Every structure is written in C-alpha cells, then in structure tokens.
Amino acid sequence: MKLFRKPLMIEAQGSFAAGGTVIREKGTYEEAHALSPEGQEKHVDHGYVFYQIPADARKNALLFLHGAGQSGACWETTPDGREGFQTLFLRKGYKVYIMDQPRRGRAGSGGVEGKVTSVADEALWFDIFRFGHYPHYFENVQIPREEEAENQFWRKVTPNTGAFDPKLTAVALADAAGRAGNTILVTHSQGGSPGWLAAMKSANIKAIIALEPGVGFVFPEGEVPPPMESSSPFGPLKGVAVSRSDFEKLTQIPILMIFGDHIPENPSPHGGEDNWRVRLKEARLMAETINRHGGDAKVLHLPDIGIYGNTHFLFEDKNNEEIADLMDRWIVKKGLGG
Amino acid sequence: MKLFRKPLMIEAQGSFAAGGTVIREKGTYEEAHALSPEGQEKHVDHGYVFYQIPADARKNALLFLHGAGQSGACWETTPDGREGFQTLFLRKGYKVYIMDQPRRGRAGSGGVEGKVTSVADEALWFDIFRFGHYPHYFENVQIPREEEAENQFWRKVTPNTGAFDPKLTAVALADAAGRAGNTILVTHSQGGSPGWLAAMKSANIKAIIALEPGVGFVFPEGEVPPPMESSSPFGPLKGVAVSRSDFEKLTQIPILMIFGDHIPENPSPHGGEDNWRVRLKEARLMAETINRHGGDAKVLHLPDIGIYGNTHFLFEDKNNEEIADLMDRWIVKKGLGG
Numbered sequence: 177m178k179l180f181r182k183p184l185m186i187e188a189q190g191s192f193a194a195g196g197t198v199i200r201e202k203g204t205y206e207e208a209h210a211l212s213p214e215g216q217e218k219h220v221d222h223g224y225v226f227y228q229i230p231a232d233a234r235k236n237a238l239l240f241l242h243g244a245g246q247s248g249a250c251w252e253t254t255p256d257g258r259e260g261f262q263t264l265f266l267r268k269g270y271k272v273y274i275m276d277q278p279r280r281g282r283a284g285s286g287g288v289e290g291k292v293t294s295v296a297d298e299a300l301w302f303d304i305f306r307f308g309h310y311p312h313y314f315e316n317v318q319i320p321r322e323e324e325a326e327n328q329f330w331r332k333v334t335p336n337t338g339a340f341d342p343k344l345t346a347v348a349l350a351d352a353a354g355r356a357g358n359t360i361l362v363t364h365s366q367g368g369s370p371g372w373l374a375a376m377k378s379a380n381i382k383a384i385i386a387l388e389p390g391v392g393f394v395f396p397e398g399e400v401p402p403p404m405e406s407s408s409p410f411g412p413l414k415g416v417a418v419s420r421s422d423f424e425k426l427t428q429i430p431i432l433m434i435f436g437d438h439i440p441e442n443p444s445p446h447g448g449e450d451n452w453r454v455r456l457k458e459a460r461l462m463a464e465t466i467n468r469h470g471g472d473a474k475v476l477h478l479p480d481i482g483i484y485g486n487t488h489f490l491f492e493d494k495n496n497e498e499i500a501d502l503m504d505r506w507i508v509k510k511g512l513g514g
Numbered sequence: 515m516k517l518f519r520k521p522l523m524i525e526a527q528g529s530f531a532a533g534g535t536v537i538r539e540k541g542t543y544e545e546a547h548a549l550s551p552e553g554q555e556k557h558v559d560h561g562y563v564f565y566q567i568p569a570d571a572r573k574n575a576l577l578f579l580h581g582a583g584q585s586g587a588c589w590e591t592t593p594d595g596r597e598g599f600q601t602l603f604l605r606k607g608y609k610v611y612i613m614d615q616p617r618r619g620r621a622g623s624g625g626v627e628g629k630v631t632s633v634a635d636e637a638l639w640f641d642i643f644r645f646g647h648y649p650h651y652f653e654n655v656q657i658p659r660e661e662e663a664e665n666q667f668w669r670k671v672t673p674n675t676g677a678f679d680p681k682l683t684a685v686a687l688a689d690a691a692g693r694a695g696n697t698i699l700v701t702h703s704q705g706g707s708p709g710w711l712a713a714m715k716s717a718n719i720k721a722i723i724a725l726e727p728g729v730g731f732v733f734p735e736g737e738v739p740p741p742m743e744s745s746s747p748f749g750p751l752k753g754v755a756v757s758r759s760d761f762e763k764l765t766q767i768p769i770l771m772i773f774g775d776h777i778p779e780n781p782s783p784h785g786g787e788d789n790w791r792v793r794l795k796e797a798r799l800m801a802e803t804i805n806r807h808g809g810d811a812k813v814l815h816l817p818d819i820g821i822y823g824n825t826h827f828l829f830e831d832k833n834n835e836e837i838a839d840l841m842d843r844w845i846v847k848k849g850l851g852g
Contacts, residue, residue: 183569184524189601190591193669205637205648210747210785216634219668224587231521247620249562253528263527282585282619284672290630292622292675296554299543310543330557331531334622335675337630409548447548 184266185231194355195278195348196222197287221341223348224248224276224283227356230266235514236382236507237271237356241349243365243390244340245301245333247281248274250364254492255329256320261362261491264500273356277345277370279338286338298330300409303448305488306438314438316485318493329492342392345370350378358382360507365390365488368433369416375429376422383512385503386433386459388488392416393458396423396469401461407444408451413458427471430510433459434476434499436486452488472510476502522604523569532693533616533686534560535625559679561686562586562614562621565694568604573852574720574845575609575694579687581703581728582678583639583671585619586612588702592830593667594658599700599829602838611694615683615708617676624676636668638747641786643826644776652776654823656831667830680730683708688716696720698845703728703826706771707754713767714760721850723841724771726826728793730754731800734761734807739799745782746789751796765809768848771797772814772837774824790826810848814840 196219203214225239226248240251240261251261251274265272279286299310308314313321319329349370353359360383363371369392375381395401395415403412439452456477463473478486483498490499507513534557541552563577564586578589578599589599589612603610617624637648646652651659657667687708691697698721701709707730713719733739733753741750777790794815801811816824821836828837845851 184527186522186524189522190595190598191587192591192595193666196669199632199634201634207641207647207785210638210641211635213634216637217668218632218634218636219665219671220632222669224669226587226590247622249529249564249620252564253530257528257530260528276620281622282587282614282672283669284585284619284622284630284675285632285669286630287632289632292624292628292630294537294556294558294623294625294627294676296537296539296551296556297549298556299554300548303545303548309545327557328531330555331534331560331562331621331623333557334620337622337673337675338632447545 184263187229187231187233189228191224191226192355193222193283194225194275194351195344196220199287218285220285220287221278221344222283223278223345223352224281225273225352227271227273228266229271230269232269233271234269236358236360236512237273238265239273239275239349239352239356239359239361241275241277241361241363241367241371243367245335247276247332247334249332251491254320254496255325256322258496261496261500264497268504271356273352275348275352278341278348279336281334284337288338290336290338292335292337303446304451306436306448306452307487309446314485317487318485318495319487319489320494340366342370342373346373346377349374353378353380356380360385360512363387363389364491368392372426376418376425381429383430383507383510385506386431387490388435389433389459390455393462394418394423395462395465396420399465401458404454404458406450406454407447408454409447410451413454415458424469426466427469431463431466431471431473432476432506433463433474434490435459435478436488436490437479437484439477522601525567525569525571527566529562529564530693531560531621532563532613532689533682534558537625556623558623558625559616559682560621561616561683561690562619563611563690565609565611566604567609568607570607571609572607574696574698574850575611576603577611577613577687577690577694577697577699579613579615579699579701579705579709581705583673585614585672587670589829592658592834593663594660596834599834599838602835606842609694611690613686613690616679616686617674619672622675626676628674628676630673630675641784642789644774644786644790645825647784652823655825656823656833657825657827658832678704680708680711684711684715687712691716691718694718698723698850701725701727702829706730710764714756714763719767721768721845721848723844724769725828726773727771727797731796732756732761732764733800733803734758737803739796742792742796744788744792745785746792747785748789751792753796762807764804765807769801769804769809769811770814770844771801771812772828773797773816774826774828775817775822777815
C-alpha cells in the first residue's frame with residue numbers, strides 16, 4: 177500500500193444508482209406467498225456510480241466508464257498498487273465519478289436472465305491486451321509484470337450478469353452526467369460504444385476521451401465503412417449507423433481517442449495485435465467523419481509522440497501518470513479545465 | 515448530494531483483491547485457437563476490497579462485509595444521500611476497508627457457473643427487512659421513505675454470480691485482515707456467517723460487530739441447539755457446528771451483535787418479523803455459549819436501550835450516526851480504539 181505524497185482533501189463522497197427501469201409483476205402480493213413474484217417489483221438495469229468531490233474542485237467533472245469484463249475498480253489502483261486515475265485526477269482537482277455499467281459489478285441486477293460461465297481465457301486476453309504473445313511479454317511493455325501485480329490484474333475481471341446493452345448504459349451515463357453537472361466522459365474499450373450514445377442524449381457531456389475504443393464506432397447512416405477483415409479472434413470489425421442528427425451531436429464537443437503501442441499498420445497474423453490495427457483504422461475513419469461534419473475529433477497514437485510500450489490498459493500501465501497528464505493538458509486546451 | 519461539515523483528509527485510498535484461487539486448464543494455449551480454454555488460466559473466487567486511510571489514522575482498521583443481495587455499496591451512502599458508515603467511520607479516524615465477497619459485485623469471477631435470475635421480490639424483502647407490512651411502513655420506521663430514497667435503496671441490490679460460499683468469503687476476509695493489520699470486522703446479515711469463520715482463521719481480527727447476523731450462527735459440536743420453527747418464508751433456522759478448538763477462537767475476542775426494532779418475543783404470523791424473532795433468540799444462545807466458554811459476547815437489542823424504529827439496514831436508517839456512535843464507544847471500551 178503506497179502512501180500519498182500529501183493527503184487528499186475530500187469535500188464529499190458516496191455512491192448512487194443512475195438510470196434503470198422497474199419490473200412490475202401483475203397480481204397482488206400476499207405475505208403467505210412471499211416467494212411468489214405476483215404483485216412485486218424489481219429495480220433493474222441501472223448503473224452504479226461512486227463519486228468523490230475534492231476541496232476547491234474544478235467546475236467540470238470526470239465520469240469514467242470501464243470496458244468489457246471490467247468494473248469501476250479498474251480506475252482505482254494499478255495492479256502494482258500505485259494510484260489509479262481515480263486518485264490521480266482527484267489530485268488534479270477534478271470531481272471524479274466512476275461507473276459500473278448496468279449488468280456489471282455492483283450494478284448486477286438486470287432486467288434479463290444471465291448466465292455466468294467460468295471459462296479459462298486469460299491467455300486470449302493477454303494477447304488482445306497487447307501484453308505480448310502469451311506467455312511472453314513484449315520487452316518494452318508498460319503493464320507491471322511482478323507476480324502479485326499479475327494476480328491483482330486478473331482478479332479485476334468481473335463478468336456480465338446479463339447481456340451487455342450499450343443503450344441501457346448510455347441512459348445510465350446520461351443520468352449520471354445529469355447529476356454530476358458539466359462532465360468530461362472517459363471511456364475504455366467496449367465503453368466507447370455507450371459513450372458515443374450518451375453524448376447524443378446528454379448536453380451535460382462536454383467532451384469525450386475514449387481510451388482504445390474497441391466496439392461500436394458510429395457513423396451517419398450511409399457513411400458506415402465496409403466491415404474490416406482481421407485475424408482478430410473476434411472476426412471482422414463493423415461500424416454502427418446512427419441518424420445524421422444524432423451523429424452531429426458528436427460534432428459539438430471535442431473528442432480525443434488514445435491508442436497505445438504494438439498496433440501494426442499492416443495486417444498481422446497475430447490476432448491480438450491485428451484486432452487493434454482495424455480498431456485504430458476505424459477510429460481514424462470516425463474522427464475524419466466527425467471533422468468532415470464540422471467537429472473536433474483527434475486520434476492520438478502514443479508512439480507518434482514518443483510514448484512507447486503502452487498496452488490496452490494504459491491507465492494501469494507504469495507510465496499512467498504521463499497519460500493522465502496529457503489528458504489533463506488536452507482538457508485544459510479545450511477550455512474545459514475550469 | 516450532501517457536502518461534508520468539513521473535508522475528509524485521506525492519506526491513501528485504492529482497492530485490491532483478497533483471497534481467491536486459480537483455474538488452470540490442461541493443454542497448451544495456441545494463438546490460432548485463442549477462444550479454446552486449453553492451457554489457459556482464470557483467477558476466481560477472490561473478494562474485492564476498497565480501502566481509505568485517513569490522515570492521523572487510529573491503529574485499528576474496520577473491515578465491512580455486506581449481507582445477502584448486497585455489495586460494499588451499502589456502506590457508502592444512505593438511500594436518502596447522507597453519509598454512510600464508510601465516511602462516518604473515516605471521520606472518526608478509522609482506516610476503512612469495504613469488501614464485495616467472492617461471487618458478488620466487483621468480485622464476480624467465480625470458480626463455478628452461475629445463473630442470474632430476474633424475479634420480482636421486493637415486497638418479500640420489504641417485509642423481511644422489517645420496513646413494515648408491504649406496502650405499508652411501520653409508523654416509527656427509521657428507513658428513509660422518500661420516493662427517490664426507495665429507488666436508490668432497491669437499486670443497491672445485486673445478485674450472486676455463483677453460489678454463496680461462506681468458506682471462500684472467510685478466506686478473503688482473513689487475507690484482507692492480513693493486509694489491513696489489526697482489524698475490527700463489521701458484518702451485516704448473511705455476512706455474519708463468513709465473519710465467524712474468518713475470525714477462526716485470522717489472528718488479525720481483534721473484534722467482531724455483527725449487525726443483525728442472519729445465518730450461520732456457530733456452536734461447538736454437540737452444543738448446537740435444535741432447529742427453531744418459524745413462520746419465516748425461509749423456514750426453520752439451523753445452527754452450524756464447528757470444532758471446539760475453532761469455536762474457542764471466538765472466545766478470545768470481544769463480540770457485539772446488534773438488532774433493531776419490530777422483533778417480537780413470541781411467535782408471529784408475520785413471516786418477516788418472525789424470521790428475526792428466531793435469529794435474535796439464536797444470537798442470544800450463541801452469545802451465552804461463547805460466554806460459557808470464557809468469552810465476551812453481547813447481544814444488543816436496540817429497543818432495550820430506548821432506540822426505536824431500526825430496520826434490518828440500521829446503518830442506512832435515519833439514525834445511522836447514533837448507531838455508528840454506539841459502535842465506536844463499544845470499540846473504545848474494549849480497548850481497540852487506539
């Protein structure tokens with residue numbers, strides 16, 4: 177457990193549920209048949225949000241959404257016990273809101289039945305996360321490699337308790353932003369998909385930083401690029417069509433997409449790396465489309481600015497402070513650092 | 515969102531996984547068959563712990579374990595947005611550790627398959643939690659009743675992602691206490707069961723406060739009371755036998771069990787209340803057994819000291835500060851306030 181350089185001053189902290197629906201069963205509840213659902217309700221499909229407001233906070237909040245197989249815990253601490261983005265951004269004076277999306281983590285009550293399997297799959301993800309070629313790490317890789325760090329990293333994985341639904345998550349994000357005030361949304365991986373949809377629903381979302389968005393790249397109807405073939409174990413990558421009016425909402429806010437190292441420019445037989453080749457390419461197409469429609473979107477490939485070795489989990493990598501700093505500088509440059 | 519009376523000074527915060535096992539599949543991982551489990555691993559059955567260390571902290575930590583259908587979120591904020599036990603005890607200078615048990619919340623990766631259902635059951639729990647007789651609240655009830663408070667309360671419910679296993683949870687608690695140092699364990703409801711087992715495993719657990727323990731009351735082999743009949747929808751209550759040497763570890767630490775209001779002394783046709791009549795009775799039997807073996811266990815029934823209206827969620831009730839204060843006074847009295 178690392179001690180801070182100096183204590184954090186926290187003005188308020190706590191948690192709340194955002195979004196969600198209610199199941200209402202017909203009939204009348206009877207105490208004598210309490211185990212029967214008749215006449216009973218169940219609150220489902222909300223997100224869970226933990227927030228901390230530092231003393232003398234900046235006006236704008238950061239709202240973090242995890243990726244596939246993760247919960248808000250991914251932002252709290254790095255696998256080797258250093259401060260995660262939660263604490264690093266509190267130190268920078270931001271209000272920090274961290275979500276578990278509907279049907280994940282502490283927001284596990286879903287409106288559908290779910291099956292949780294227990295299939296060993298960490299080598300697959302080791303390759304997809306660009307740690308290396310399992311079981312060998314890339315030489316310059318920034319993810320901590322100590323045995324206990326590996327143990328901690330893999331134990332942050334937590335399953336869906338029901339099918340992933342980007343629309344439900346977008347509703348939860350929009351509600352959370354409604355409570356947080358002016359918000360910069362930070363998404364990771366699969367979280368990119370509901371992130372774009374949330375910005376179409378909430379005028380409180382003033383910017384998006386998407387860390388290695390992985391699915392659900394959006395384009396206006398008629399402008400979706402053809403599916404991109406890849407040796408990724410997940411197959412070809414398809415874009416998602418949205419209405420032109422929805423897409424244009426993404427032209428009203430600054431957007432930054434950040435990608436790490438070991439993403440090839442040309443097709444690779446290594447599915448883990450090739451998975452990201454097509455995603456980086458799709459991100460660039462999406463940014464070009466936003467900008468062609470008058471927006472302000474940028475794709476930052478970290479090796480292009482001399483930052484090497486970053487994995488898919490760049491916010492848990494050894495240089496996570498450097499990544500946080502460059503995000504902060506971008507926010508300030510976009511006039512949202514107040 | 516309520517602002518604090520004064521800011522919290524936090525020296526360190528973050529999260530870690532505690533306990534757990536690793537599934538290792540036979541065979542060799544091949545990138546070309548990445549979706550097949552051969553040769554892959556999966557880290558499972560750990561607990562998740564979020565911790566905060568206040569500046570100038572007391573020596574002893576508090577470790578909180580939720581009950582059935584809940585996660586660590588239950589300790590963070592009351593349904594009406596007031597400070598939960600997490601923040602109230604940080605204010606009192608304690609290091610605070612909050613667990614999601616294995617196969618629950620952010621610790622959802624279990625070593626077994628799980629099925630998550632979506633059955634409406636809130637009227638059942640309204641009665642079991644002694645809020646009243648659904649849909650009518652008891653007149654003096656301390657749980658916040660505003661519409662948004664009800665919404666927030668029910669959305670804290672989150673399912674098991676695999677079968678509840680008190681032994682796995684006890685391992686996770688013991689590991690967490692190993693990291694936290696001298697620890698006062700605070701359990702709620704179902705959490706009582708793994709709590710007793712954890713104290714048998716970890717010499718770091720220096721006291722237990724069990725808030726309305728609900729299952730898994732332990733007795734030495736040969737001293738388990740006969741099952742208690744009840745109109746509870748969950749049927750009769752059975753004690754759990756442990757070895758005499760394990761039981762005697764519970765005689766080495768002070769133990770406090772706290773129960774709220776609306777628990778009848780005599781059998782009641784209302785299953786929700788009668789559920790707690792037998793649990794309070796069993797708690798008293800367990801405390802007597804501990805004390806007969808030379809220990810220091812006490813059952814505190816709040817109405818006996820003039821505190822009325824408390825529900826099963828006494829740490830989320832309107833008088834939760836009063837409950838926190840009396841816990842703090844007990845800890846200090848037992849010489850663990852240092």
